[in-house]
Amino acid sequence: MAVTGSTSTTGFDQSTFDAFLAARNEPEWIQDQRREAFAHYQRLLAEPLDPEEYKRLDLRTFRPEQYHLGGQQAGVSGQAAGLSTLMRDRAEFAGSVVHQDGHCVQSSLAETLTAKGVLFGDLSTLLARHREQLEPYFLTRAVDPQTDRFSAWHAAFWTGGTVLFVPRGVEIDIPLYSLISLAEDGVADFSHTLVILEDGTSATLLEETSSTDPKTAGLHVGAVELIVGQEARLRYVQLQNWNGSVKHIAHQSGRVARDAMLQWTVGALGARMAHIHQDVHLDGRGADAQVNGVTFATDRQLLSYYTQQTHHQPDTRSDLLYKEVCRDKSRVIWRGMIKVDPDAQKTDGYQRNDALMLSADARADAIPGLEIEADDVRCTHGATAGRVDDEQLFYAMCRGISEYEAMHMIVEGFFSAVYDRIPVELVRETLSQVVERKLGIGE
Template sequence: MTIMKDKNENKTYVEDIDRSMYDFRNEDADAFRLEDGLTEEIVLKISEEKNDPEWMRQLRLKSLELYNKIEVPDWGPALDGLDIDHIATYVRKNTKMADNWDEVPEEIKDTFEKLGIPQAERKSLAGVGAQYDSELVYHNVREDVAKRGVVYTDIESALRGEYADLIKEKFMHLIPPNDHKFAALHGAVWSGGSFVYVPKGVKVDIPLQSYFRLNAKGAGQFEHTLIIVEEDADLHFIEGCSAPKYNVANLHAGCVELYVGRNARLRYSTIENWSKNMYNLNSKRAIIEEGGRIEWVSGSFGSHISCLYPMSILKGDRSTMEFTGISFANDDQNLDTGAKVVHIGEDTSSYINTKSISKGGGVCTFRSSLSIEKSAKRSKAAVSCESLMLDSESRSDTIPAMDIRCADADVGHEAQIGRISDDAVLYLMSRGMSEEDARALIVSGFADNVSKELPLEYAIEMNNLIRLEMKGSIG
């Protein structure tokens, strides 16, 4: 990153985040790659590659049919630059999934080592999964965690193992293929991802992590994450993702389905740092039973276009949800993010708290929907979003929707958009701070309540980059 002084406006600004640590690529000469596009033949080939059970094969075909019928959404960022006929939906390195890091091929191992995986595992994780293009290349869970009955494996293995019936019952049940066009696409070509099962009463004290790396040019990644946290159990799951930058579009259309049992808690943290040629059209949804709790922590920094609105269905009485998110859009980025929540159970509560920063022509949109059904008596909800504009080339929009159908609901909403307050800067300067330090302190404070929720060591460096960028971006 380079901090520069603009001679004309005497403003301090930063060129861009240094993405060199993510922006390296491997040749995929030895990879198995299906031809670009989306046809029944391709879908059947993927199904065959993965040795799908018959019901999954049928689900793929039905999803393809839906994909061809459903229109591209007429809201949100334009997706004109995305052409499925130029996307390879399945790319696999010629390697098998390993549970021993030494068995992972050197080139892939080197990729994840550079990204800090699995050093993080050795330090502070209960288990790690690593996906490279369309397939998992590594999956491991600590022995003491596995002994307590926690299952953390790839979806494909789970489809043929002890939990096969459970997968069949839950897979694309929360996010059915007819939900939207890219859910249908996911249903047709999904590959890779994780299955996590935390038995009743088991509290996993340290997090599990999945890391997704899309190396192949002009390819898509369609991993499926299915997590079931049973009654009274507790889990923190972290996902991270990155890719090298290419001059053609890449596509990520993953799917995350989370089942949170009675009085259980699940924290789902995401650090999204795709490269700036990525269309990130991901779907995430959780259903929460009585007394359960879902916590989303979401950092959106990468992608050319991102459409991401994790949804929480507060089905059980007294279930709760908290969403904490930050987005940082820079040049050539359009990050359309937010959250959706549906209150069904009585005495449910939700809190959405987001921050966004737009700079250098970047576009940030906060988009949300809050629904309180008639049955959700005495429910409470609060939505808070704050946006910071760092220049007038950028754009920042907030589009929060509320649909309240219960008379004794209690709903609060607030949103603010603006720049750095001159009064606050002057006050801090009157206390002896330099102008630059004063501005940096204010902006750090703006993002602090979100960034402090971001998980673990591998996120720290990214947080520092963001703070540094914000520090230099104002003045």
């Protein structure tokens, strides 16, 4: 089955791209990379999307020409006004970066970390200043611009985003924070997150997306690249919290080296439609990845994840747990795959997806899968879907608990298996509060 969306390039055609390049004050190597990506984008527009990934998404109403790039850069000293964020003002961070409509408006990093060679800030600025450290990783090892039209579109038009580079042997104990926000109506945001941990390092990056207005329409075509060096430890959290008028499409990929650990937590909470292509690659012996997902869809939201855990080397481990709640007329889609290369003996791969539906019109689709080419592995998967037990609700209400409180207890209990895997208290508390808030939507 061929899957096609809109192939119109109006708004992002050759003339728009040429004007975009001319307005960018950036090194020639970046411009060359953009030109190559735009050529891929034009070619891929004429090709069908992968039916395994996209056939359950209805892209017939998706029109790129409805969106435009953000206005003039606000400057790094500016402030993002009107933002309603989940984590920004609730903790102390070792560094903070804020982007609005593709432009960096705030950036800071503790002087002690700067003195150790840590880079944390606006991607555009740091790519130009630190090419030697960053170019080998940027759109080369994790996210492939030729994956599909969306990855190529992003690689051609990326604007802003956050980079974290931790040099060999440096350990960062206090979390860092990144915010990606939309303010102007109809803006297309192409923010890119690049995290590079060299050997023997550790860091925690908490990232979230937010809209300044509850009704402003927007588009996010993003990418996340997580590079974890040998014996390094990375905790990365991304909470997607756009308003209900934003469409969100992103390619995200992690590469985990020998004896390294990646803990990756995602929260899919906002957006009218969201689709994430999420890959984890276990590249070195002893590499370990834990992927946690919390999804809560309401009203007519469509939230979709396409995940892959790929084991390239022996003695690697991956553990994915996604928990999804949907109510009203929302829909959640998860398609997961564990892949094991021929040389990846002694692989331990696990994936599980559980969905809880709070209303009769809600829908959840879960499709786990295995592709194993080695003969000495342990790979398992599972998926469940069910509705709230009426007897459980009745039992609670007979004991003086309101229906709302009972539903909250059931949903919190459902998500608790994921919460227990998250070591950052701020993230656990934030997710719990969002769940409580979303239980009141659609009444």
